[in-house]
Structures are given as C-alpha cells and as structure tokens.
Amino acid sequence: MEEIDQFTKWATNLQSIAQAGLHYGKDVFDRERYEQVRKIAxxxxxxxxxxxxxxxxxxxxxxxxxxxxxxxTRAAIFKDDKILLVRERMAQEWSLPGGWNDYDQTTAQNCVKEAREESGRIVKPVKLIAVQDRNRHNKPVLATHVTKVLYLCKEISGEFVPNDETDACDYFALDNLPKLSLDRNTKEQIELCFKASKDPNWETVFE
Incomplete structure (x- = not known):
C-alpha cells in the first residue's frame, strides 16, 4: 500500500480548505484569498x-x-471460474468493467450501466464485494480521493462490441491474468473478487 507523501497532503489540505471557503464564504475579500490559496495548491x-x-x-x-x-464502480463477472476483463483502448491494459459513478445513478445502477457499455454484458449485481479508498490500494496516488465500489455480478446476456473505451473483452483465470491497469484494479483486488465469488457467506470488505 502506497502512502501519500507529506507534500501531497499539504497541497490537498490547502485545496480542501480553499474549496470549502469558496463554497461557504460570502465576503468578497475572503473569497479572493481562498481563490489564491486554491491557485497555490x-x-x-x-x-x-x-x-x-x-x-x-x-x-x-x-x-x-x-x-x-x-x-x-467495478463489476466482477465470472464464468467457469474465470473473471471478465476489458482492455482499455488507449492504455492497452485490462480492467474490470467500470468507471465514474454518474450523478443520477446509484452505485448498483452505475455498475450495470458501465458493464453494458464496456463489455456488452447485461448483468445483475448480487453481492457487494468491497468499498475501498483508492489511494490505499491503487497507483499512482491521486490528490483527489476516490471511493471504489466492487460488485459481484450475475451475467444475464449480451456480447462484446468494440467501443470508444474498450477494444477487447475476455475471461481470465487468476493464474493467467493479462497486463492490468493498476490505477483501475490490482491483482489483489481481483483476487478479492475470486474469493467473494466462492464464498456464500462473504462479508463486504471496507476501509
């Protein structure tokens, strides 16, 4: 697990203070100061x-x-003890189908939407695998904190069609994973998905 260095902590703390000040502050001179603090951050x-x-x-x-x-959100979809991954068109690295949660979607709805868009699969979330702070598990460490929500999903139907985001889709065994997009998912996170898929009494991991 990579820790955020002190310099980054200072910058993100300044940004957070400035953003809150701009949101709540009313005095024009105070707002100018908060804008300057945000610029420095x-x-x-x-x-x-x-x-x-x-x-x-x-x-x-x-x-x-x-x-x-x-x-x-990320969707863990299994078939014959293999997990479905998609290849990011730009980076040519593989990840669980997923992405940013749209403002008008619940996390489960967003998981379904992203799985359909990136893998062509129609799925149903059946288990919450994990809720994780991204910076505790993925690289590079980001200034903006991200909460990752991983769902175990049941595949209902569908097939892959290349699209703007992904150009390939396939199922992989845990011992034969392709080059992973580590900012999206690590081998440890995928191992977690395998464990959840085999455990009927799985308890959600959170941290």
Whole structure:
C-alpha cells in the first residue's frame, strides 16, 4: 500500500480548505484569498506531478462545493471460474468493467450501466464485494480521493462490441491474468473478487 507523501497532503489540505471557503464564504475579500490559496495548491500539485496545467484544473481544481471523494464502480463477472476483463483502448491494459459513478445513478445502477457499455454484458449485481479508498490500494496516488465500489455480478446476456473505451473483452483465470491497469484494479483486488465469488457467506470488505 502506497502512502501519500507529506507534500501531497499539504497541497490537498490547502485545496480542501480553499474549496470549502469558496463554497461557504460570502465576503468578497475572503473569497479572493481562498481563490489564491486554491491557485497555490494547484501550482504545488503541478510541480509535484509534472501534469499540464489544464489537467491539474480538471483533476484537482475542477470540483465545487464541499469537497467529498469521487465514486467509482467495478463489476466482477465470472464464468467457469474465470473473471471478465476489458482492455482499455488507449492504455492497452485490462480492467474490470467500470468507471465514474454518474450523478443520477446509484452505485448498483452505475455498475450495470458501465458493464453494458464496456463489455456488452447485461448483468445483475448480487453481492457487494468491497468499498475501498483508492489511494490505499491503487497507483499512482491521486490528490483527489476516490471511493471504489466492487460488485459481484450475475451475467444475464449480451456480447462484446468494440467501443470508444474498450477494444477487447475476455475471461481470465487468476493464474493467467493479462497486463492490468493498476490505477483501475490490482491483482489483489481481483483476487478479492475470486474469493467473494466462492464464498456464500462473504462479508463486504471496507476501509
């Protein structure tokens, strides 16, 4: 598990304070100060990560209101003791079907939607495998916290069609996994899914 370094903690704390101040603050001079603090936090993260300014604005400074974690869902779909993975078109790495939770979807609804869009499968969530803080399990560590929600899903129907996000889809045994997209899922997380699929008394992992 990779820990967030102190510099990143300082930058994210400054960003959180500034964002809350901009949301709740009424005095025009206070808001100007919060804007300046937020700008400095963004510059700190740009210096730390080397990411372009526009990407920093999107990933780190693009939120409004009281700062809360983003939510990501992933679907674990099994057949013959193999797990379904999709290949990300851009990165050419493999992951469980999933993505950001849309604002108007529950986590279960979003899991179904993402599975359909990325793998062509119609699924039904049947078990909550885990609710995890992304930065405790995935790399690289992000300034924005993400809550990952993993569902065990029953496959009902459907077949894969290449799309804008994924260009391949297949089932893999645990001992024969392809190159994984580690920011989306690690081998340990996929192992967790295998364990949940075999345990009728599985208790949700959370941390």
């Amino acid at each position: 963004g510059e700190m993260m740009q210096a730390k990560t080397g990411l372009p300014k526009e990407q920093i604005k999107t990933l780190f400074l693009g939120d409004e209101g009281y700062q809360t974690p983003k939510i990501e």
